[in-house]
Amino acid sequence: MASETPRSLQSDRTTLRRKPDRGAYDAATIHPILDEALLCHLGFAVEGQPYVIPTIHARVGDQLYVHGAVANRMLRVIAGGAPCCVTVTLLDGLVLARSAFHHSMNFRSVVVLGTASEVIETAEKEAAFEAIVEKVVRGRSAECRPASDVELRTTKVLRLPLAEASAKVRTGPPIDEEEDYGLPWWAGVIPLRLVPGEPQVDDRTPSGKTFPHDVGSARFR
């Protein structure tokens, strides 16, 4: 059901109250942030205590997938129908203002709310695995042994629909109080980037074999 109308993921719960101009609710803003982030922070609660656990995610269309061992408590809790929250944050820069108060960060973040469910069907599970491996290094799923039946059985995959979400984005220079612009301090942005280093080959990789991808590619950013 392709549609030209941008679909909004806004709800009352995902609406930004403070600095609403930094909020966005369309898939065209939200999906690329989810795709670029190499990990998410998944929130769930057990007996009123929230837990926030880092894990890798992958998006396929309007679904977000996370996975882990079948014994994993987080997955057990959220597969059981507990509401959860998936948040990703890309840190783009440090914003240094003339006043301590207006220091800030440039970032792109997404918050997804919802209820996850376990993926039972093998084909969907395999597709989620592939999306997770491809997310890390494009092309990698064809360059390693696929999951065996036992590995598939001992891994739980959960699907969270991207139906209720928001993005928050800050860009640009510091915004100081007008009367502070005369102060003598340096002000501006220190950009930050997650940068891949030289691949460190495993001791047991056949000698002479080099990493078959460009680590400087956009995949890592």
Next chain:
Amino acid sequence: MASETPRSLQSDRTTLRRKPDRGAYDAATIHPILDEALLCHLGFAVEGQPYVIPTIHARVGDQLYVHGAVANRMLRVIAGGAPCCVTVTLLDGLVLARSAFHHSMNFRSVVVLGTASEVIETAEKEAAFEAIVEKVVRGRSAECRPASDVELRTTKVLRLPLAEASAKVRTGPPIDEEEDYGLPWWAGVIPLRLVPGEPQVDDRTPSGKTFPHDVGSARFR
């Protein structure tokens, strides 16, 4: 009360059940991870729905501070005594195994559980502000205008004791199934680092003024 005995932040709730060898509960492991992370993900729940929000934190001794506008809902909820969870994650590398299943990431993460309370005393509030600014760029608090009385009043600072926490750390090469080491695929680690770029001076900074710090310093990593 200085003590030579390493204090443990372990509790039943912070004990790692899976891969327990990756867990640590001592301040000597936990504090440097909190200090290096430029942002945390703060989890809280409202009517059973968990929310996970990125924000900056700073540690002073055994206390973790977060701050925000007085109208900020997250701070209002957790200052009201709701249990919260602060998680930081440093991504150190992509771990590429010979099997899709054993792909992993090298990382250092910390999960802190507890209940926060609002900082009322001005001196502690100012110290928390300073710690937050110094965390981003060491020396910066002396190179900008300090918070005014109004700015202090309109900012809420919360203190979370570092009493119940865990660290989780993965390092090293992929660990494959013994029978997979003969496979022809490249395997190893792609290190990842958060790297500062060239400072982008604000248009209204006096011309000729350069950023007075080494952006390549350890502060950013």
